[in-house]
Amino acid sequence: MSENNTSEHKLSDDLAAVEASLAALPPFPSGIDRDRLVYLAGQAAAGALPGTKRRPAGWLWPMATAASLLVAAALGAMLAVRSQPEIVERLVVVRQPAEPVAPAPVAAHPAVETPLARSRPSRPPAEYLRLRDLVLSRGVDALPETSAKHRPGPVWRSSDRKQIERLLGS
Amino acid sequence: MTWNNANTPLPPQRLAELLDRHAAALELFARQWCDTPEDVVQEALVDLAACIPPPDHAVAWLYRVVRNKAISAVRSARRRRRRESRVAKQRTAWFQASPDQAIDARAVTEALESLPESQREVVVARVWGGLSFEQIGRLIGATDSTAHRRYEAALSALRDKLRVPCPKTTRPNTS
Numbered sequence: 001m002s003e004n005n006t007s008e009h010k011l012s013d014d015l016a017a018v019e020a021s022l023a024a025l026p027p028f029p030s031g032i033d034r035d036r037l038v039y040l041a042g043q044a045a046a047g048a049l050p051g052t053k054r055r056p057a058g059w060l061w062p063m064a065t066a067a068s069l070l071v072a073a074a075l076g077a078m079l080a081v082r083s084q085p086e087i088v089e090r091l092v093v094v095r096q097p098a099e100p101v102a103p104a105p106v107a108a109h110p111a112v113e114t115p116l117a118r119s120r121p122s123r124p125p126a127e128y129l130r131l132r133d134l135v136l137s138r139g140v141d142a143l144p145e146t147s148a149k150h151r152p153g154p155v156w157r158s159s160d161r162k163q164i165e166r167l168l169g170s
Numbered sequence: 171m172t173w174n175n176a177n178t179p180l181p182p183q184r185l186a187e188l189l190d191r192h193a194a195a196l197e198l199f200a201r202q203w204c205d206t207p208e209d210v211v212q213e214a215l216v217d218l219a220a221c222i223p224p225p226d227h228a229v230a231w232l233y234r235v236v237r238n239k240a241i242s243a244v245r246s247a248r249r250r251r252r253r254e255s256r257v258a259k260q261r262t263a264w265f266q267a268s269p270d271q272a273i274d275a276r277a278v279t280e281a282l283e284s285l286p287e288s289q290r291e292v293v294v295a296r297v298w299g300g301l302s303f304e305q306i307g308r309l310i311g312a313t314d315s316t317a318h319r320r321y322e323a324a325l326s327a328l329r330d331k332l333r334v335p336c337p338k339t340t341r342p343n344t345s
Contacts, residue, residue, distance in 0.1 A: 009303055009318045015325040021273050022297045022328070026266045030193035032212050037189060038182055040212070041219030045179035048220040 180224045185215060192229055195298035196236050198264060202290055203240040210239045230305040233295055237309065273332055281331040289324035292317055 011019060134142050193211055200207035214235040218228060225231035264282070265275035282290055288310070295301045295309060296317075303314040303321070310317060 009314075011322065011325070014329060015322060018325045018329045018332070019297060021332075022278065022293070025271060025273065025275060025278055027194040027198040027298055028264060028266050030189070030197050030211065031208050032189060032193055032215075034186065034189060037212055037215055038185065040216045041180075041182065041185055044216045044220035045222075048179065048222050 177223055179222055180219050180228070184228075185219055188218070188228060188232065189215060192232065192299070195294070195300075196232060198298055199233060199291070199294045200236050200240040201264060202287065202294065203237075204243040206243060207240070210236055210243055213239055227305065229299070230301055230309065233299055233301060233305075234309050237291070277332055278328075281328050284331065285324055285327060289320045289327070292320045293324045293328070296321055 131143065193215075196211045196214070197207035200210040204210060211232075214232050217235055218224065218232060221231075264279040267275040282293065285293070291310065292306055295306050296303070301309065303317045306317040306321075307314040
């Protein structure tokens, strides 16, 4: 190292001897892995070249997370300290609408229900259906013999009978 | 020590050359502050590879970056916790001991550790790093005269501690 000393930085002989003794002592060898260093250096150099796509900054995601947490905390605080909605009691008068006038009766007299209409069954009786099936399967001869007195006729109710007698003027 | 090709990274051969010639001294320099000198020097070399254009004086640049990184590393609480357990093991590993050396490596380590930090870093950068006093002055943020004064003071202290004999008077006659 003495050769690098300028004239104004000249060392004395004893200090130069100390310097030479120290310089003769080699530092402990480096333990850096050369292959790994070259790999990392190449990676860093490739990233530093102009025109290469750089990775997003390392602080981007932590900052986004912190901002989200801040917003969430602010909204939570607003929800916690928000005053309850004020209940206002207000008297509302609702007038009852006028009661509608009852409609006049359409007919003064009830419709006359004729015995014929009353005697007409709305649907075929079960006996008729049974007889029809019997005729279709076994023929007419299979019909049971029935007398005239047993033949079913219209059933008159007492009210119907009275109404018929009144119409007939009897 | 200069590389003037702008807009291109440092070639791998140059990086390997710096590793071979200066990594050990850089680790010794970083070891003054932190207990992970290998990591610090490796990071500095990687930073140098990513530096476009490369600095004019790569070695001086490396010493400055290593110094900053080592000082930052020692502030890390995680590394500080490991420091206590590792420093004791690495205390004798500052230098490569050899039986034919004039001075004992362990004694030099202890003598260097006893120096003030401002003097110790100048000695390491000068003796093993080969930096000029002008470069050391820029490194420590002082003038080259200040660096030289600290260097002389450090050598005087080391001479007293190590009792280094004058080679002219004590060298054995080999004839």
